Amino acid sequence: MTTTAPPLPARTTVGIVGGGPAGLLLARLLHRAGIDCAVLEARDRAYVEQRQRAGILEQGTVDALRSSGAAERLDREGLVHDGIELRWDRRAHRIDFPSLTGGRRVWVYAQTEVVKDLVALQLRDGAPLLFDAPVSAVSGAGTDRPVVHYAHGGAEHTLACDYVVGCDGYHGVTRKAVPEGELRTFERVYPYSWFGILADVPPSSDELVYAHSPRGFALLSMRSPRVSRLYLQVPGGTDPADWSDERIWDELDARFAVDGDWRLARGPITQKSVLPMRSSVTEPMRWGRVLLAGDAAHIVPPTGAKGLNLAAGDAVVLARAFEELARTGSTAGLDAYSDTCLRRVWRAEHFSWFMTTTLHTAPDQSAFDTRLQFSQLDRIAASPHAAAELALNYAGLPVG
The missing domain is CATH 3.50.50.60 (FAD/NAD(P)-binding domain)
Structure with a gap:
């Protein structure tokens, strides 16, 4: 009733x-x-x-x-x-939230x-x-x-x-x-958008993956153990209808690429949308x-x-x-x-x-800009202090 x-x-x-x-x-x-x-x-x-x-x-x-x-x-x-994974330059580094934040998740x-x-x-x-x-x-x-x-x-x-x-x-x-x-x-208006999809396929990672790529940013997320939510950086004004399912999966594959045997699972795409930034x-x-x-x-x-x-x-x-x-x-x-x-x-x-600015590739991005991004990501991977700053902000600062 x-x-x-x-x-x-x-x-x-x-x-x-x-x-x-x-x-x-x-x-x-x-x-x-x-x-x-x-x-x-x-x-x-x-x-x-x-x-x-x-x-x-x-x-x-x-x-x-x-x-x-x-x-x-x-x-x-x-x-x-309990964490997220960052990827850049074909490398991967996990940020462990509880150990860096005193137990926050x-x-x-x-x-x-x-x-x-x-x-x-x-x-x-x-x-x-x-x-x-x-x-x-x-x-x-x-x-x-x-x-x-x-x-x-x-x-x-x-x-x-x-x-x-x-x-x-x-x-x-x-x-x-x-x-x-x-x-x-x-x-502030950013010079790119997110192309998001929902797919009926189990996530290819147990945690979110944030990927920097010369082809643009990508994010692997999920809605449930059986439904994946993924995003691609695209130019503003992109029409989802211009992207075939095969093209989407190929682009995601390229942007998440790391050295090793990790593979992105593919499945039926049930929803496509573009989100301005x-x-x-x-x-x-x-x-x-x-x-x-x-x-x-x-x-x-x-x-x-x-x-x-x-x-x-x-x-x-x-x-x-x-x-x-x-x-x-x-x-x-x-x-x-x-x-x-x-x-x-x-x-x-x-x-x-x-x-956003550390992980996305700007339309006018130079090789110098990319090296600065790599330097920042390298510091997060090497410095517990830098990693803790990211983890504390991501897991959420106290309210009030």
């Missing part, structure tokens, strides 16, 4: 715009803390639960899901990873599965979550009672809130609630009673596996701040929200930039 959410109230303490990982995790944490909240999602449930995004969860994200009661299936089905568990788990809990426990409810505007950001204007069931509605949290992405409505000139956005940070992440979280505030290239994890970090910091407000009446946590999160965001942006 399908569980449906109760009708949305006319007012709530925290109105959450967007039913992605940030909004759903925040709603779950607030619900368990006894704080009223409501989630408005523009798309239908099926679309939300099928959006293909990230697949790597940091230790802190897993800890947050466990503390929210949303990790039962993750603990049963998630793939625990990562999990392979797709964002689609995280969302399914959080949606099921939200609907089961009765906390308001409304699908097919596009928000047209957020008014009164500078007042003590902002209002969310949305449509549902062919009618227009409003939701009065004490605070509004925008988890509706870079192009979402919530950002527009802030007066022009009050937000500043810093951006860019970075974006919006400051501040709060104006008045409107707060931004997840992609509404920051975007990272996927090389560092940080997007979903930054969104989860935002939700954790916000939940703590709202709990402090409810318990003590203090707004100190909310006042510090933007600065607290931005320290971690910029660290993640730098790490993602480092991984």
